[in-house]
Amino acid sequence: MRYIEALHELRIFHKKDVVALIKNENAAKEILRRYKKQGLIAQVRRDLYVATDLASKISIASKFEIASHITPSSYLSYHAALEYHGIAHQVFFELYISSEESFNDFDYDGITYTFCRSQSEVGIMIPLTDSLVKVTDLERTMLDCMNRIDLSGGLEELIQCFALITYINESKLMDYLHQFNKQFLYQKTGFILSYFQKEMKLSDSFFTVCKSKIGKSTRYLTDAHESDSYFKEWRLCAPQNILSFLEQGENPYV
Numbered sequence: 001m002r003y004i005e006a007l008h009e010l011r012i013f014h015k016k017d018v019v020a021l022i023k024n025e026n027a028a029k030e031i032l033r034r035y036k037k038q039g040l041i042a043q044v045r046r047d048l049y050v051a052t053d054l055a056s057k058i059s060i061a062s063k064f065e066i067a068s069h070i071t072p073s074s075y076l077s078y079h080a081a082l083e084y085h086g087i088a089h090q091v092f093f094e095l096y097i098s099s100e101e102s103f104n105d106f107d108y109d110g111i112t113y114t115f116c117r118s119q120s121e122v123g124i125m126i127p128l129t130d131s132l133v134k135v136t137d138l139e140r141t142m143l144d145c146m147n148r149i150d151l152s153g154g155l156e157e158l159i160q161c162f163a164l165i166t167y168i169n170e171s172k173l174m175d176y177l178h179q180f181n182k183q184f185l186y187q188k189t190g191f192i193l194s195y196f197q198k199e200m201k202l203s204d205s206f207f208t209v210c211k212s213k214i215g216k217s218t219r220y221l222t223d224a225h226e227s228d229s230y231f232k233e234w235r236l237c238a239p240q241n242i243l244s245f246l247e248q249g250e251n252p253y254v
Contacts (some may be wrong), residue, residue: 003031003166004040007051011132012061012069014047024104044108045070063111065132067097070113074099075124075134077116081141082161088153089160096151098136116151119144122179123172138165139173141181146188156245161245162192168200174209186213188221193232195243229249 006021007013007228018028032049035041039057044066050059059066064084067076082088094112098101098119105114123140127133136144142162145152152158177186190210193202203245214235220227221238228241 001040004035004051004054007035007074008060010051012044012048012050012065014049014069018049022142061132062111063095064130064135066108067095067113067135068132069246070097070103071101073101073118074103075118075136077118077136077141077158078144079153081136082145082152082216085141085165086136087161089157089164090153090155107136119147120176122176137172138152139169140176140228142173143176143185143189146192147180147182147185147221151187155226155239155242157203158192159195159242159245163199165196165200170202170206173207177210177213180244183213183215183217184219187215187234187236188209190214191215191221191231191236191238192242194234195222 003018003021010017015028015032018032019025022028022031032041036043036049040052040054042052042059043049048066048069050061050066052058053060064076064080067080068074074097076084076095078096079088079092080095080097085093093110094114096114096116096195098116100118103115105112107113121141123137124134125137127135142165145158145161149155149158152161177189187210192206193200194207196202197207212234216228216235218235218237221236224237225238226239230237
């Protein structure tokens with residue numbers, strides 16, 4: 001039990017962290033083996049461990065902390081980031097984790113951790129009150145989710161989440177848009193956020209810029225069956241009224 005207090009302070013750790021603590025690789029391996037057998041720690045995946053509660057033997061590291069330590073560059077993204085920011089309409093048992101280094105998807109404690117290739121380094125933050133978590137900030141999360149609606153839980157979930165946002169940093173959002181530099185993303189962002197302009201306090205000039213970047217191509221927001229209406233202003237085919245999802249989603253038991 002000599003090192004268990006130090007491991008509890010770490011909460012989540014790799015073998016190299018234990019080696020650094022004990023100063024001996026063979027001794028570190030033995031400590032990991034023994035503590036794991038005693039239920040004092042749990043192995044999440046190869047070379048990733050969590051300290052457990054001494055009474056319940058349940059991991060003291062949250063799923064968000066675990067996700068942030070899978071690789072050196074891993075961070076919560078897409079719907080996982082929406083959930084972390086507290087605006088997810090539904091809680092999924094799958095977390096999307098972006099990383100520069102690949103990893104195989106795996107399950108731990110009822111959660112599936114799914115790899116996504118990191119698309120950009122902008123907007124990744126370590127929250128002040130959660131130093132073991134890495135997550136995309138709200139503006140980057142919104143753009144990621146509009147860029148890959150499928151990874152946000154689908155259009156209905158996306159609209160339900162966006163309806164909870166009361167303020168967004170417009171200059172940061174536009175800066176990220178410029179860095180992504182995707183015509184279709186300007187198109188989707190302008191269209192979707194136009195429904196929330198007042199609530200998110202976005203200026204008219206924001207939408208003017210989005211319109212100036214969309215090009216001449218007509219695209220589908222979702223599949224052709226669902227996106228059955230044409231919106232000339234955005235050169236976009238989309239569901240007739242995406243805000244109708246808010247009425248459909250009203251369920252006091254969710």
